Structures are given as structure tokens and as C-alpha cells.
Amino acid sequence: MQNQQDSKKRKRINTCLAITGIFKVVAMKAQLVSLFILLLSMHTMSQNRLRDHGVEIGVLQPGTFNAITDVPGVQVGHTTLQKGDASRTGVTAILPHSGNIFQEKVPAAIYVGNGFGKLAGYTQVKELGNLETPIVLTNTLSVPTAVNAVISYTLDQTGNGNVRSVNAVVGETNDGYLNDIRGRHVTEADVLQAISSATSGTVPEGNVGAGTGTICFGFKGGIGTSSRVLPEKSGAYTVGVLVQTNFGGVLQVAGVDVGKQLGHYSDSFKYSPDGSCMMVVLTDAPLDSRNLERLAKRAMLGLSRTGGIASNGSGDYVIAVSTAEDCRIPYESENPIQTVPTLRNEAMTPLFLATIEATEEAILNSLFAAKTTTGRDGHTIDALPKEKVLKMLKEAGKIKK
Numbered sequence: 001m002q003n004q005q006d007s008k009k010r011k012r013i014n015t016c017l018a019i020t021g022i023f024k025v026v027a028m029k030a031q032l033v034s035l036f037i038l039l040l041s042m043h044t045m046s047q048n049r050l051r052d053h054g055v056e057i058g059v060l061q062p063g064t065f066n067a068i069t070d071v072p073g074v075q076v077g078h079t080t081l082q083k084g085d086a087s088r089t090g091v092t093a094i095l096p097h098s099g100n101i102f103q104e105k106v107p108a109a110i111y112v113g114n115g116f117g118k119l120a121g122y123t124q125v126k127e128l129g130n131l132e133t134p135i136v137l138t139n140t141l142s143v144p145t146a147v148n149a150v151i152s153y154t155l156d157q158t159g160n161g162n163v164r165s166v167n168a169v170v171g172e173t174n175d176g177y178l179n180d181i182r183g184r185h186v187t188e189a190d191v192l193q194a195i196s197s198a199t200s201g202t203v204p205e206g207n208v209g210a211g212t213g214t215i216c217f218g219f220k221g222g223i224g225t226s227s228r229v230l231p232e233k234s235g236a237y238t239v240g241v242l243v244q245t246n247f248g249g250v251l252q253v254a255g256v257d258v259g260k261q262l263g264h265y266s267d268s269f270k271y272s273p274d275g276s277c278m279m280v281v282l283t284d285a286p287l288d289s290r291n292l293e294r295l296a297k298r299a300m301l302g303l304s305r306t307g308g309i310a311s312n313g314s315g316d317y318v319i320a321v322s323t324a325e326d327c328r329i330p331y332e333s334e335n336p337i338q339t340v341p342t343l344r345n346e347a348m349t350p351l352f353l354a355t356i357e358a359t360e361e362a363i364l365n366s367l368f369a370a371k372t373t374t375g376r377d378g379h380t381i382d383a384l385p386k387e388k389v390l391k392m393l394k395e396a397g398k399i400k401k
Helices: 002-046 122-128 140-156 188-196 258-262 289-305 349-369 386-395
Strands: 075-083 087-095 104-115 135-139 169-173 223-229 238-246 275-283 314-322
Touching: 075 188, 087 140, 087 188, 087 238, 104 122, 104 289, 135 140, 135 188, 135 275, 140 169, 140 188, 169 238, 169 275, 169 314, 223 349, 238 289, 238 349, 258 386, 275 289, 275 349, 289 314, 289 349
Parallel strands: 135 169, 275 314
Antiparallel strands: 075 087, 087 135, 104 314, 223 238, 238 275
């Protein structure tokens, strides 16, 4: 009798072990499938970037993600709005650090390359030399909505119960050709979602967030990003750039006159050169607002290297921020004197080069990642003809073997 009970018990145990084994195999297969999907998505994403086609801009090396998020602590979030046949817009939020930015302000500067735009918050940054909110990008007519949302976000943060003034920094470009901009589809909830969803790591590019409905060099533009890491002898600092491209000129890629060869440029009246470009430059180098403005100016050189011309109707703005923890500015302090480290002028040159290279590549990444889009009134903007462009680059010896 005892032997029969032991036999039944062993059978039950063996059955349980067998079932457990099956579940483990299924779980392992599921993990492998997930890993395959992740790798496939990473491969697909990589094909949307200039560098993954063998084209390297400049001489400095990018960071791990080749994105603004390579700067430690930086986070980016998007809200993409594609409703019906007409809404092609969105919001992009950039957080210089994950803490309470109002309580721990960061040194900042804004440089105006051409001022045909609606950048909210400029004068206080110019006057005080610091940033106290996330940086938000959207479309022209949604700037007031975004400002309200950023104010709400700041007032609601723990520790800000007595705050009575907030300088929200919101930039824009006009996506009114593809987007029903008069519909003002962006809501405060959309802006708050972009802020709350901000993460580090890989940054989606092209038709996302504030770049959903933008146009660049007559092709579909969008969000683009890139980074550079300085060599050890120059401080090993990281410079990250994110752009919202919506401007014109004569496109150049790695020095190749692509726009001219394609017969696709503003003076041929195939598209308007007007538009705007928002450029956000973040670095972990300890810089004050004066040298951040000098850094911001170099982003315009990166824009020009892509063929941008800062036309009369273009709002070209650069927001530059230092995320260095030792440089943060407390909202309140009992000490009237603040002493912070800052790089000497002589140490700025490598950072200038990093900014130029990262801005150029970020703009080109926005073009390579963007997809053909149809929007308001059936308007269609084609994506950059990458195969033709890559052929030109190969013939010019620009593609790394």
C-alpha cells in the first residue's frame, strides 16, 4: 500500500516537473522572440540614421546613443498627434535633469540666429542666465498652451507650494503646411504627457513629437539628435544636440551638394526657404551663461554646414544648457555668494567643435529618419530620397567602408 502511494507521489512530482519544464521552455522562447523583436527594431531604427549607412560627420566620436541623452541625466519625451487627415503635430520635451528643475536651476543661454519666431521665456534666461523648467518644443500656435502646461507642471511639483512665478521656455516651428495648425490640437495634457514620459537612452527621431509635421529643405523634416564626447585631454565632456527641423536652403550632406545635384533647392522655387529650426544644446561641461551663449552660436555653424541659410522668414534659435551638478543654482539660499566651477575661455574650443558636428549630424538624422507624410488638404511632403543621396555620397568617397 505504501509503495503504491509513493509511486503515485513520484508520478505527480514528475508531472509537475514536466509541466514546469514546458513553461520554462515557453518562457525562454518568448524571451528569445522579444529579444529578436528588440534587435530587429534596433536594426530598423539604425537604418534611419546617417552614421549607420557608413557616413561619419566630423572627427569627434559620438556617445553611446549618439543622442542628447548621452549627457548624463538628460531625458527626452514625445507626444505625437496624428488625428484624421489634418492633424500632424506634437510636443517634444527635454529635461536637463530628473530632479526639481525650478529648485535646482541650471545655467543657460539662448542665441537668436534669426528671430522670426515665438520663443517663450527668452528674456528671463537672457537676464538671469539660468533655466528653471523643462524645454518644450511644439508648433507656433500651441506655444501658449505649452506655456500653461509647463507652469502647471512646475507648480504641482513637490516643494513648489509657494512658487508665484515660473519662466516656462517653449520653442516652436510652424508646421501649418501639413498640419491643421489653426485647429490648435495640442492640449495641456499632451504637453504634460511628453514631460512625464521623458526617458534617457534612445531618442525616437523623424516624424515624432514636435517634428511630426515639419519640412526641411523641401523634404520631410522632424526631430533629430546627435552627440559628441571629447577626448580625455579635453575633459571628456559630452555635448548633446536635439533639433526640430523646419527650414530651407540648399541641402549638403557631409560636404556633398545634394540639393544642387537633385535640382531641389529654394531658388528653383520648388519650395519656400522660410521656416524655422529649434536647436537645443546640452553639455555636462561646467559652463556659465556667457560661455553657453558662445557655445550656442556655434550651433548655427552646424546648421550652415547642412546648407541652411537662416532665411528672412526663419526662426532659428539655440538654447544651450550646462547640466553639471556643481553649477546648479538653488532657488533659495542663505548664502548671498555662489561659487561654482566654470571652464576657462581657453578650454572652450573642443566644445565648439563638438557642438558644430553634433548639430550638423542631428539635422541630417532628422531627414534620414523622416517618412513621407500626407496631411492637411491632401498636402504631401516626400521623404529624402536616401538611395539617391547615398549613391552621391558613395561616389564622393564619403561612405566609410
